[in-house]
Amino acid sequence: MELAVAPRVTLATATLRAAMTRLSEYLLPTEREPPADAEALSHKLMVRAGLVRQIGAGLWSWLPAGWRTHQRVVQIVREEMNAIGGQEMLMPVLHPADIWKRSGRYGFDEMFTLKDRKGADMVLAMTHEEIVTTHAAQVIRSYRDLPKILYHFQVKERDEPRPRAGVLRTREFIMKDSYSLDCDPEGLELSYEKHAVAYDRMLDRSGLEWYKVKADVGMMGGHGADEYMAPCAAGENDVVLAPGYAANIEVASADAQPVSLPPAPDAPEEVTTPGLTTVGQVATTLGVPSGALLKAFPVVLDDGSFVLVMVRGDHRVNEIKLRLALQCGFRAARADEIEQRLGPPGFIGPVGAQMRILLDQGVRTDGGGYVVGGNRPDIHLSGVVPGRDFNFETADVREVLAGDLVNGHAVRIEPAIEVGNIFKLGTRYSEPLGANFLTQSGVSEPIWMGSYGIGPARIAAAAIEQFADEQGISWPRSISPFDVHLVTLGKAGSEEREVSELLYEELIAAGLDTLYDDRDANPGEKFADAELLGVPLRVTVGRKALAAGEFEVQLRRGQEKASVAVDGAVAAIAELWRRLP
């Protein structure tokens, strides 16, 4: 049996080729059962498929096959960063604490800190804004030195309160973080847009389903942020989606679904509600929808003043949106404070309240009476009309619900994992760290910065979450640890085995990354392992097909089977590979 010499195919990942990948020699410790404590699908499958192993809470080692996937994602990210003019560098993980003290970001609970032998405070990198900015301060002198996009792939250390779901939320992980340095807001805008383009391409190339959503800037500070979300069951965030709209639920805004209100009488009426302290209880007892109630959420601002936040009974206050609306930090009022300022918790309301009242914009103010707490034990008021019975300011502070409307379309809400984010930092770091440059007119100004992160491990895990089936992982071809999983069914010395050896060499020569299952194992075990690992193409060399002059090929996704003629097999396999998702 002779194999036709295949034309050499050029593949994007050609530079990553590794030589010997015979399963008989390869470290791929597959397990039949998932770890008992694993919950998330990707966690179970990554361990079962031999991709990763845990060494402590939120601390994971990448085994050879898992690392291949990680590195493939890294390479995609690198290529797209380079394509927008990014310059790859490397900054340390261990930092002098002083730099973080100067930027005002020292002492977070999530920050790992330590002392060196001289007793100097050190920190482990949570991110690298402080470090790049320090370098920029040292090195950037003039507008002629700008703009720049600098990036690296480096370990981040975060003492997460609760690591979870395998590789999805860890205390140590590799992130590609890039930083743009510009002269002015316009320059930053351009760098930000370049990153948006690069991120779109990275995620498309990685084969993921993903959304770009509007996001909270959080404690990064700055002027604007988008997040890249991969929908999956193990996701930690909820994204709100409608045609032409995508936002993190933390900042999402939509029109509330209407609720029918009873007509309001001329004045509020007292109703007795003994012991009824929840919206559900009151609504049921009074026979009105819970949306016809107003819920009071008293908060104490950082300046000590009280604000009574009111949302519809079927809505929830979104604390991030509330913080944005208040432009101020706050905490929920304590029971004793509520008692003192308003009335018994469970019966508080806006009528007669001597404080600022913030009414969510989902509340109708065009007539119709609401039920509110009466600020006295066992008393509610019905027929309350905002504006008539109490004064208020309006703000959008409620959490969006599935079915709410954006541009007339009902939104849906999906769990998703954040795989990347882009932030406009502005001068948040350049000012405190003195990263200034001289403008054309000789004036010293702070550099305008942006910061952009993406997590290869999360991309890998999200891909598993999105495409796995009963049998195991089903990789998108661009980030699969291998291109082809070659299974020989022949015993040592058989014809199948000899042909497999030749085919293996030819596949590699053709530029296809091939894992060769040359173990002396039963077919069932080989197939089960192949499906668990999830390489997109499986080529099987078996006696019957070989006698017919064919190899069997199975596409992992959908498990569709096909045959290729032994003559020209490599070219045919390469062609199949090219057409994979």
Place this chain on the structure above:
RNA sequence: CGGGGAGUGGCGCAGUCUGGUAGCGCACCCGGCUGGGGGCCGGGCGGCCGCAGGUUCAAAUCCUGUCUCCCCGACCA
């Protein structure tokens, strides 16, 4: 940080209540059979039962302390 659960061989577990010197399945090693969906037979290796202290003639088992891990929530630059 609040709530819940768990630490026994590489993985999954039983044994703990009722103390007597550790067991099962898979994996692994050796030999043989089988050879298209985790197959079969025989023979083996491997664990100071998370750690420390205590009670006892005797502790995986009872007591005290401690460490670790997981899940839900809070948190999440």
